[in-house]
Amino acid sequence: MIPELGQISLILALILATLLATIPMYGAWKNNERLMALAPSLVIGHFVFALMAYLVLTVAFINHDFTVTYVAMNSNLLLPFAYRLSAVWGGHEGSLLLWILMLAGWMLAVLMFSRALPTVYRTRVLAVMGIVSIGFLLFTLLTSNPFDRILPGPPDGQDMNPLLQDPGMIFHPPLLYMGYVGFAVAFGFAIAGLLGGKVERDWVRWSRPWTLIAWAFLTAGITLGSWWAYYELGWGGWWFWDPVENASFIPWLIGTALIHSQAVTEKRGAFPAWTVLLAIAAFSMSLLGTFLVRSGVLTSVHAFANDPERGLFILGFMTVITGGALLLYALRAPRIMAGEGFDFVSRETALMLNNMFFAVSAGMVLLGTLYPLVSDFMGWAQVSVGPPYFSAMFILLMTPVVMLIPFGPMSRWRKDEITRIAKPLAISAVVAIVLGFAIAAYLGAWSARAITGWIGGLWLIFGTFSYVRTALKGRRRGLPRHQIGMIMAHAGIGVFVIGVAMVSSSTLQRDVRVEPGQTVEIEGYRFELLEVVPVKGQNWIADEARFKVFRGDRELFDMAPQKRRYHRGGQVMTQVALRPGFTRDLYIAMGERLNDDNAWSIRIHIKPFVRWIWGGALLLALGGLVSASDRRYWRESRAQARKPAQHAGQAGDEVPA
């Protein structure tokens, strides 16, 4: 009986979303206060029912209700409690439910924290998000209902994919989805602006913190996914240019361009139309990502068992949302305010370059990701595009970005002198080059890649901090939060660049055959295999290889990688042994048993500075959040509240397209 409550909740949420997308929207058009006043309660109701559906599914997992097909497919009696909670989004249907819940949550947040917005405008934002929600609710109910039953239920369920039974995987999907779905807010603001025929600086200022928060979540989600792939897949890589990774990376690239172009539009009023277009693109790419992951059209390490009908639905939905948004854009773009002019040497130019590089990068990744699909569809050939393409493109496009980043904050709006900017940065450049060579020499990493990596990374870090000195000059109080966030993020890229350069240039990897008693020596580390013993967990059994690690004659620590076999489904999985460190990780993964004497194939990595990759990326995410918390976004939007009537009056006169 309880699962049916979930089903009913979903249907009710759909009805409320439909009402939200129509009645208050109509009210906003006719400037009818009473109809618009319905929006808040509809948003709250929508959230409550989405939450209810989600909780019902969670309860089904906790109680092992195997009459629910989705539970039977993704859980079993042996699954530990924490994983039963995360198993809710371990499969396709549940992850959609999570998506819906988050969208409802974002809508609620907009309702609560944007009280200061003019009513007409806020109503439109919420109604547009309501339209998005309709699409996803319909998708869930029609093609992927998590509450479908099998009667009589099986005595025990299948298994949650063992790869997902991991702490990293508990948080990766929710964070990623928070980011994906969060771009729906920026999208809603953009469309609401177009609907009202007014895209102005106010609009951009209101949407900036939301975009920043969504972007920060997306960054954190991608980072966590990369970290998970690193220790869970047993290959020791941190990024594979896998189509599904790309699917999350494209919105990130567009989102990065968006937060920068929003800054220009808000501060200077330049490129307003471009900012709107990016907001549409960021969310469309999130939808495209969902389509790619869910439709099974891609050969990917992430692909779940899929069916094409679902893909078609999302493709159709995407066409409606993106197509509709672009049509509206085409009709309204001439009415968007004209941008203000600027000189060649100015912060506008710097940010324009940022946008150019990030947009082109997104295009390149998109091209490489979609090319196999297009080629197959056109009947040319079945191909796949490998990492060399992406790496080459990325190094080409991101090198100028790394070189230019410190110039951005340093330059003034509208008009500046190159000499004024160059002077303080020249010192940073010299220090970065000297120190870069010195550190590379000290580490013995004498490859072009390692050296350029250190120079580039240090240049970013010093260049960014030299801005702090300039910015603090003549200021009595400290820097505002949005600048602190920016500094953290830019320095974070520096840390990231160093990590990437060191890992790609100086990783040591050895695949070896080892018997108990044998020793493997790599770069001064000695790994001695003592024994291979069977061990047991709550829902798995494993062979565990016990290693002792020495450096010279000094005994350091024990490491124990495992080869697990899960009871249900019998899936085999490698559990990596990791010894993380500030400047290097030791990494051991078991391959397979080679003979009866317990000889195993073993993979040993020494990965220098690999933590810096995720450390840098987390600094980026944190920087985004700190920026978003700046009071000016929230305070000034409150100040707008004092003159809502004026806005409402103007907007109400507009005739929608």
Added chain:
Amino acid sequence: MTPTRKKRLAVVMLILVGVGTATAIAVTTMNDSILFFVSPTNVAEQDFPHDRRIRLGGLVANESVKRATDSLEVNFDVTDGNHDVTVAFTGILPDLFREGQGVIAHGRFDTQGVFQADEILARHDETYMPPEVLRALEDAGHPIEASMQ
């Protein structure tokens, strides 16, 4: 032309040149890093590019996996039901590599006609089958094997 227009023109030209260069480089790089999918039947019919790395896909034939006991060498056959191709690989196989399961191998043929793989891919999920492999099995007239495994 006014100075502003000149500047704008310069910016537009700069963007065009940049995008043009990037596209040209993208197309060339992509050409080099594209992997063509080849099924065992394609191999039997000699219907594949001989001079480059390819992506071979099919099922791991039953009872074909042979491991060396003193090194990491492994040999196995990839089949689509009609034809078999022998694959040689040195290294650690993925967890989901198993006889009767779908597999994808990247590499080249040596002069003896053995496929020397440098990368073996199997997937995260037991029930998952690479779409190309599914299609290759269908084309070879053995679609059932795929859905039964």
